[in-house]
Amino acid sequence: MEFIEKCKMLPKIHINDIETPALVVDYLKLKSNIEKMASFMKSVNCSLRPHFKTHKCPVIANLQIDAGAIGITCAKTGEAEILAASGIKDILVANQVVEPSKIRRIAAIAKYCNIIVAVDDLKNVGDLSAAAQELSADIGVVIEADIGMGRCGVRNVNEALELAERIIKSPGLSFKGLMGYEGHCVFIKDFEERRKKTLEANEKLICYKEFLESKGLIIEIVTGGGTGTFNITSRFPGYTEIQAGSYVFMDSKYNSIEGVEFENAAFIISTVVSRPERELAVIDTGMKCMTGEFGIPQVIGTKGATLKALAEEHGMVQIDEENSNLNIGDRVKILPSHICTTVNLHDRYYVKYNDYIMDTWSISARGKFS
Numbered sequence: 001m002e003f004i005e006k007c008k009m010l011p012k013i014h015i016n017d018i019e020t021p022a023l024v025v026d027y028l029k030l031k032s033n034i035e036k037m038a039s040f041m042k043s044v045n046c047s048l049r050p051h052f053k054t055h056k057c058p059v060i061a062n063l064q065i066d067a068g069a070i071g072i073t074c075a076k077t078g079e080a081e082i083l084a085a086s087g088i089k090d091i092l093v094a095n096q097v098v099e100p101s102k103i104r105r106i107a108a109i110a111k112y113c114n115i116i117v118a119v120d121d122l123k124n125v126g127d128l129s130a131a132a133q134e135l136s137a138d139i140g141v142v143i144e145a146d147i148g149m150g151r152c153g154v155r156n157v158n159e160a161l162e163l164a165e166r167i168i169k170s171p172g173l174s175f176k177g178l179m180g181y182e183g184h185c186v187f188i189k190d191f192e193e194r195r196k197k198t199l200e201a202n203e204k205l206i207c208y209k210e211f212l213e214s215k216g217l218i219i220e221i222v223t224g225g226g227t228g229t230f231n232i233t234s235r236f237p238g239y240t241e242i243q244a245g246s247y248v249f250m251d252s253k254y255n256s257i258e259g260v261e262f263e264n265a266a267f268i269i270s271t272v273v274s275r276p277e278r279e280l281a282v283i284d285t286g287m288k289c290m291t292g293e294f295g296i297p298q299v300i301g302t303k304g305a306t307l308k309a310l311a312e313e314h315g316m317v318q319i320d321e322e323n324s325n326l327n328i329g330d331r332v333k334i335l336p337s338h339i340c341t342t343v344n345l346h347d348r349y350y351v352k353y354n355d356y357i358m359d360t361w362s363i364s365a366r367g368k369f370s
Contacts, residue, residue, distance in 0.1 A: 012356045016331055020271045021285040023346040027353050029265035033248050036262060038067040046234040049073045049092055049223065051245025054340045056365035057349065058086030060248060073243040077102045078368030080109055089113045092223065094179060094243060096152055098124050107131040107139060116140035118179050120154050125166050125173065132172025140176045141167050142221055147180040147204040157211040164217055177221035180205035186228030191258035198229045202236040209238055228257055251339040253294040268334040270315065272326060281317040281326050285334060286310045289345055294338040301333045
């Protein structure tokens with residue numbers, strides 16, 4: 001039975017009747033975003049493997065798979081375990097897994113689903129191979145190349161070739177291809193400037209691909225891309241999949257850049273708990289509920305109200321004369337500035353259909369940073 005049909009059979013709880021602060025997902029907007037991305041990916045010669053780190057919720061991951069995603073990307077071993085337990089059969093850990101205990105956990109997952117990890121180090125290849133052999137598993141491997149982030153990844157094609165040849169010779173491992181992330185481009189506000197910088201980064205990764213292919217290697221996967229660059233990277237010849245994640249919810253940071261046209265599907269509902277001054281309202285929502293590294297979150301739907309500062313448990317909202325009648329107990333809707341880190345502060349989503357909460361979804365991978 002479809003979600004909306006199930007909703008019609010459940011008791012209705014108005015959104016104003018839930019306790020705050022609460023992280024709310026607009027089901028119709030979420031579905032629209034998932035379907036819009038799926039439709040776009042059908043128009044290009046590239047597949048979608050969306051990133052789990054944004055929503056950390058198996059229900060949403062399965063909605064993405066149902067809409068046509070080939071698998072799910074995640075950042076950590078703990079996230080991969082949550083995904084595998086929820087029935088996701090194709091998982092990319094877009095990160096290096098180097099601790100012995102975590103490598104064994106990856107090998108354990110590989111016994112019952114297709115799992116791929118990123119590498120940029122020869123010793124790590126050997127450790128992965130040893131664990132795969134011990135557990136009679138097969139672990140897929142992509143080589144990460146640095147294409148501008150200055151973070152993880154090999155720095156030249158010869159390093160990539162040495163790694164690839166070692167992977168191919170290592171029992172229990174399957175060489176899949178290459179990964180690069182143009183994260184330094186995703187928040188460039190001007191679309192044409194973002195496109196220019198992204199194409200430069202894309203070209204770097206495809207140069208790795210062409211070099212390895214010239215040495216006789218088969219490159220099955222070339223993976224990368226984010227919400228800010230999905231419509232550029234997905235069209236670049238040679239890329240096979242995109243890892244965009246934030247598009248499912250969006251946030252005020254992504255709203256500020258051109259050419260990313262998805263709806264805001266997640267927000268925080270808060271309550272005014274104090275009106276100590278005519279131009280100040282204090283809400284029950286602070287840094288322990290939403291993050292501010294991408295700027296102060298935005299008040300939406302209350303004209304003339306601006307969130308100015310966050311304390312641990314409180315938010316300070318500046319009120320102009322027009323809205324001086326905002327009272328204690330009134331609700332205020334907040335749009336996060338960085339949805340990924342905000343989600344990780346919550347245990348559940350309150351799923352909204354029209355003005356009613358129809359379900360709660362567990363954020364099962366909250367805190368799975370190991």
